[in-house]
Amino acid sequence: MKQRLDELGLEQRDLAAAAEVTESYISQLLTGKKLLPEPSRTDIYDKIGKLLKLPSGKxxxxxxxxxxxxxxRNLEDPPKPLFKEVRELILRKCRPEKREQIRAIFEKQPFGELERLVTQKLLDVVKKIAKDELQSETWLQSVARLNGKSYEATRVSVLEFLDTDVFNVSVENCASFLEPLIESWDIDLATFGMEIVLNRRLIPGYAKKFEFVEKEAARPEQEPGLKEFLRHIPVNGGATQEEIEFLRKLRFNGKHPTALYYYRELQNLRDPLHFREGSAAAMHKRRNADDVEKQMQLDSRKRAAQRWAKNKIARHKKTKS
Structure with missing residues (x-):
């Protein structure tokens, strides 16, 4: 980047102006005092790239x-505990009636599982807000006034905050974002479900809930073809509950198979030739497969003929009128 600046006769302040950040922030990035932000969490690379006339994304x-x-190079360093001020702010935002209980858990370890979980979720919520509002000058100006900073300095703070993680969150991150944006939070220690209440003056939709309880997926509506198959006693051949459950779980991406499909699927399931030896022992043998399939085909053709006859009569009546 420095080489490209020299080639184009530009200075750091030109980069700062293009990226809408402070010159000191650019200086710290160029000298390595600050870690370069992760590309998906910032917009400065596109802005600076255009100024430097570099190919998009390079x-x-x-x-x-x-x-x-x-x-x-830093991967082997052990996780450090949160700054005392960060922990205190997070605890201060906790619901009062549960605060001391949570504090006792936090203080058992320098940076234990529950503290990481809570901190990570608070960061995730506020980061999403900051990223969504990064291009909103009105929102940035509101945050700037709240923190007593300039617009450019606030953009720098947002970009740095977006690039932080649970192990490196700073006191400044908390003071600039967690403090003003989060009103309170609560956690159910049995399910680890969290409720986070945000500052309604700065954020629409100010309540967020997060559940960590495993729940069984809702069963989708049964396919019409399967319903017809199950109603047809001779066709379904006395399907067991296990077999019916298997057929119910089949998914077709918007397609709707007929009863004949389910019949054939059941026969495939029962056919020992389709499974390795011993794996199909619990399945029933095929029974009268050819006769039943022929009957289903005849029924299908009969219904098609009936539909054709109805359509013909309707067309005839329409012609007369």
């Missing part, structure tokens, strides 16, 4: 490579 790709190399 600067982001180079930055991503350099960032990963630095992170690899």
């Amino acid at each position: 600067l982001a790709k180079l930055a991503d490579h350099q960032r990963k190399e630095i992170l690899k």
